[in-house]
Amino acid sequence: MKLNTIVIGIAAAASTLAFAPASAQEQFVPLLVYRTGQFAPLGVPWADGKQDYLKLVNARDGGVNGVKLAYEECETAYDAAKGVECYERLKAKGTGASGFDPQSTGITFAVTDKAYADKVAIETPGYGLSQSVDGTVFQWNFPLLGTYWTAADVMLQDIAKKEKGSLKGKKIALVYHDSPYGKEPIPLLQKRAAADGFEVSLFPVTPPGVEQKSTWLQIRQQRPDYVLFWSAGVMTPAGIREAQASGYPREKIYGIWWAGSDHDVKDIGAGATGYNAITIHNSAAKDKVHDELKKFVYDKGQGTGVPTGVGTLAHTRGMMISMLQVEAIRAAQEKYGKGKTLTPEQVRWGFENLDLTADKLKALGFGEIMRPVKTSCANHMGNDWARIVQWDGGKWQIKSDWYQSDKTHIDPLVKEFAAKYAKDKNVTPRAC
């Protein structure tokens, strides 16, 4: 009797396994997420957003030109070794992965070489290797929408605006997560400091960043004019609280986009008033896509997260990332045949030939959130736009106009670092 039930159970499991594989008309999108671990507060809304948008495309449009999107999540817990395992597990699923968003700078480093060999695109909007903008060397990496260098540059522009155009003689501190992620902006800051005559001081914080007392004590002693805050997860609220305790004005702190989500400041409330953060494009905005998500997905009870999570910064960012992936698939279908499933290599072409005009974005419901983006063979970032938002104690207020990074310092840096990478790795740059 008991044995019978076990046999039946196994047979049932095996049958679902046998019929589970995707039909030919499905395009597979792997979703690397971290819903657990020290960065989970950021990872959960981000992961929800990524999955929600794919659900929306399936529910509203029936997929991309009739090709349904299949997806599977894999938990990385922000750990590189786990991320590699997820990558290996999902890369060949269906007709092949349509690009990975590893959601972590460390995992991006670890899978970049593998992606080159496997011919899979790596999509890293707003993070990853800043020099991978150079498509001649980094054929498979796409740091769309902006990098840490463009972010640092825009922050400096906003500060310069407050300081009546000049940063000369100012003291700017960088408080950063002591990992590749936090160290990324340093080369650009040093370059700009030399050119514009301001002083940069570096304050590394040991991950996960719960303990920052000594850092903020030093900041209180040195009184820098501004603090750039390269933090993530639990480090952000801890840092803002320390700033509050040591009396450092929150108006003078600029957080990077991952340190500017609702959950970072909500619990501190009024204590975080004045805290600035940069948004990648304008991810603080609300637009048609949010209404549609509610109508087609959440009202039917099929949302991934909680309904109140829709419209938070991190969730919107997740949707933007999936939207870029979907649009890359759409662009590739234009070339390789509408309504067909594509190989990872073909999707890569789509990433390289994205042309999201204002009209297209408006039709997608992202008109307020994003500005036009166009990628090319040489430029894998597209157009970087950013805005500064400020926490007013209850919600984020958009404080600045659109900024675009100043390329005079960034472009040579991209070329220099990409050339170094090409030399180290024996990559022959393509002609574009």
Added chain:
Amino acid sequence: MIYRENGQFKSSYRADMALFPVAQDRWAMLALLAVAFVVVPALASDYVFRAVLIPFLILALAAIGLNILVGYCGQISLGTGAFMAVGAYAAYNLQVRIEGMPLLLSLIGGGLAATVCGVLFGIPSLRIRGLYLAVATLAAQFFVDWFTNRVKWVTNDSSSGSVSVNVLSMFGWRFDTPVQKYLLCLALVALFALLAKNLVRGAIGREWMAMRDMDVAASVIGIRPVHAKLTAFAVSSFIVGVAGALWGFVHLGSWEPAAFGIDKSFQLLFMVIIGGLGSIAGSFFGAAFIVLLPLALNYVPHWLGLSLGTAVASQLEHMVFGALIVFFLIVEPHGLAKLWSTARQKLRLWPFPY
């Protein structure tokens, strides 16, 4: 029955001292090696190589290294991650700074650097032991974390502190495909396991074990504590260093200091405790338990057709994993290796137990 030794007569000291005195063991081991070297490369998929077998082999190697220190010599260490990091970064520096450096020499160089570091941090073991020593080796972990993060030279002035390795080649062979990488790891692990097994059976291994069982008595019968403890630290960190270099070079390809954080030290300590202290085979069992079980637990809901949320599945995995660790340690506090040897003993007497 299966392990019946009737008719197997040993007529020389050589036969008596053989690595596997029982013929069935010998054949089983040869069969296992044949499967690992010939059958597995022909059958396994890329995923199995890159995500399952290679990490399993490398961590088993590191566990062998740690087992020599903790299991055979009784010196508790929480600095394994640090010694792995030293091996990885030293090998990386040899590779980037010397043109055309063969991979094997880089790996051995990484191991030697780790040896130096291990002996240095092993010196306190001459004065302190037990939990106090564990804390002293923890200092190695913090120091190396700090060093690899802060000293730019170590990462070849990489702006982000992350390093990556280019082509894996030695003496004209290249290791590009997962199969080649797997065979490289397998060959090294098999070699080191054999060396370690022989070492612990020999005079030096007996010195270590005497140190572990009762250090005062050991020194009374003429074993030099300094020699015994420091050689254990040296051999252990050499193997751990090579494992670290393999972890960076072969498994990750590019890494940051976090890859060798304190989690790794704990993970390896769990491996030797669960696998079996003072057993080479136990290191393999422990690594398999820690590497393979989470993956298996991850797949079980899929196979059963349950659609769990990613977060729920991940939490569940931790819970089941933790419960299994506790269960195994209660059932067999001496680890999986002891479980295996009990089973073997029972098979010897089966079907007539006494």
